[in-house]
Amino acid sequence: MPKKYHIEAKAAAPRHTPIGRHGIVDFNEDCAGACHHCVKKECIYDIYRKEGIFTREMPGELHYLYSCMNCLRCVQNCTRAVVTRTVNPEFRWLGDAYWKPEMLLTTWYQAETGKIPVSGAGYRGPFAGPGFDNMWTDMSEIVRPTRDGIHGREYISTSVDVGAKLTELSFDERGQLAVAPPPVLELPVPFVLGIPHFGDWSPGAYEAFARAAQAIRTLCVIDPGLVTPNLEPYRAALAPAVSGATISRHRDAIAGARLVQLEYDDAFAANVAAIKLIAPGAVVTVRAPIDADSHLLAERLVAAGVESITFAANHHGRSGAFGGGEFIKESFRRIHAHLMAKGVRDTVTLIASGGIALAEHMAKAIICGADLVVVDIPFLIALECRMCMNCTLGRPCPVDVAGTPPEHGARRITNLASAWHSQLLEVLGAMGLREVRRLRGEYGRAMFQEDLERETFQALFAGKRAKGQ
Ligand code: SF4
Numbered sequence: 001m002p003k004k005y006h007i008e009a010k011a012a013a014p015r016h017t018p019i020g021r022h023g024i025v026d027f028n029e030d031c032a033g034a035c036h037h038c039v040k041k042e043c044i045y046d047i048y049r050k051e052g053i054f055t056r057e058m059p060g061e062l063h064y065l066y067s068c069m070n071c072l073r074c075v076q077n078c079t080r081a082v083v084t085r086t087v088n089p090e091f092r093w094l095g096d097a098y099w100k101p102e103m104l105l106t107t108w109y110q111a112e113t114g115k116i117p118v119s120g121a122g123y124r125g126p127f128a129g130p131g132f133d134n135m136w137t138d139m140s141e142i143v144r145p146t147r148d149g150i151h152g153r154e155y156i157s158t159s160v161d162v163g164a165k166l167t168e169l170s171f172d173e174r175g176q177l178a179v180a181p182p183p184v185l186e187l188p189v190p191f192v193l194g195i196p197h198f199g200d201w202s203p204g205a206y207e208a209f210a211r212a213a214q215a216i217r218t219l220c221v222i223d224p225g226l227v228t229p230n231l232e233p234y235r236a237a238l239a240p241a242v243s244g245a246t247i248s249r250h251r252d253a254i255a256g257a258r259l260v261q262l263e264y265d266d267a268f269a270a271n272v273a274a275i276k277l278i279a280p281g282a283v284v285t286v287r288a289p290i291d292a293d294s295h296l297l298a299e300r301l302v303a304a305g306v307e308s309i310t311f312a313a314n315h316h317g318r319s320g321a322f323g324g325g326e327f328i329k330e331s332f333r334r335i336h337a338h339l340m341a342k343g344v345r346d347t348v349t350l351i352a353s354g355g356i357a358l359a360e361h362m363a364k365a366i367i368c369g370a371d372l373v374v375v376d377i378p379f380l381i382a383l384e385c386r387m388c389m390n391c392t393l394g395r396p397c398p399v400d401v402a403g404t405p406p407e408h409g410a411r412r413i414t415n416l417a418s419a420w421h422s423q424l425l426e427v428l429g430a431m432g433l434r435e436v437r438r439l440r441g442e443y444g445r446a447m448f449q450e451d452l453e454r455e456t457f458q459a460l461f462a463g464k465r466a467k468g469q
C-alpha cells in the first residue's frame, strides 16, 4: 500500500511576541492576600506565574498575553473579584474588516504548532455574516470514514488534478490509444502558494515560500523576475507567472516548469501556444480577474482549448476595480454551474484566488466549484505578518518579515499547511467523503443562508407587503 500523504509539523516559535488578545487587569489593593486556593495559582496555563516573572525580570517578551485562553476561571472564582480580563487594544487594530484579528491569531498559532486550532466548547460568533460566513458545511456523516481518526487506517485523499481531462478515449485497430492525453499535474493538496500583493519581501522570504512549497509537494506561483540564485534548488516547486510580453524573457523558467500561469489578454491563445512550444509537458493556467461575466469568459477559454483557468478576486475575495463587486463564492457557483450546463466542466481545472483566509474557506471554495485554490496572505501571516500595511507605505516592517531565516519561515509555512490539511481531512471525514475531488461542486454538502431564508420565509411572507407599504 502506498505511503499516506502527510505534512510533518514541527514546533517553530515566533521570532517576535505575537500580539495577544487579552490583557489582565488586577486590582491588587482589594486582594485579601492570603486565600488558600488563590485563583492565580490555579490557572492551568500558568499565566500569573509568567506574569510575575515578567514583572520581576522584564525579559522583554510578554508571552503571557499570548497564552491566556480567556477561560475566565480566574475571573469567576476570585472571592474578592479583583481579577478581570480585557481585550488588548493593539489586538483590535490587527488586520481589517475581512482579515479579522482572530484570523491572524489563529494563523500564528497554526504556524507555530501545526495543530488544528481549538476554540473551546460552543460557538460564540454571529450566526451568519458576509462572504464565506453565510455558508455552512454539512457534517452529518461524522461517524463514517473516520472511525479511528483523520490519520487512521481509512485513507482520505486530498489530491487534485490540474489540467484538462479527456472526456472519452478512442483506440486504433491495434488497441492503442488514439488520442494524445493532455498533461495533467497531480498535487497532493488542493492549494498552491501565491505571493501576496504586499509584504516586506527579501530573497530569504521568497525562499521560505519556495522551500515550503517543495516540502508540501505543491507549487509556489511566482514572477520569475523575483527568482534569485538562492531559489534555484527549489525550481521544481516554482510555477512561473508570466504575461504575453514576458514569455520570451522567461524562457528558462518556463522550460522546466510543470505549471505556468499566464495573464489573460486578447492574445491568450497565441500565448498559450508559445508557452507550449517551450514546455510541452507543462499545464498552462490562464489567470483572469473575476467578474460578473466570468462564466462567459470561462466558456470561451474552454472552447479555445484552455486547460486551466485561475479566476482572481481581490484579497477580500471580491471582484471589481475597487473590490465592491460580487464575492468569489457566488462567482464560482455561477461559473461551475454554467460549465456543467455546457457539458464541459471536466475539460478544465478552475483555480480560485483571493480571499482564502482560513482552511474552511478552501473547503467552501471547492464546494462552490473550484478544483483548488491559491493561498497567499495566510502564508505571509505565517511569517508573523501583522497586516499593518507599513510595507505599502515605505515604512519599516514591525516584525522584519524580510529577515526571516528561510528554513524557519519554511517550517512555519509548512506547519500552517499541515494544520489546514488536517482540517480538510476533518471536513471530508465529517462529510463521509474519501477524496477532495468529490467535494467539488457538492452544493448538497452545504447550506447557504439565502437558500435557508428562502425555504423558511418565502412560504410565510410570499405575496405579503411589508407593514407600511
Ligand atoms: S482567564 Fe483562564 S487562562 Fe486566562 S489567566 Fe485566567 S484562568 Fe488563566
Ligand code: SF4
Pocket (backbone or CB within 6 Å): 198, 199, 200, 384, 385, 386, 387, 388, 389, 390, 391, 392, 395, 396, 397, 398, 399, 400, 401
Ligand atoms: S507586518 Fe506590516 S510591514 Fe510587515 S509585511 Fe506585514 S503588512 Fe508589511
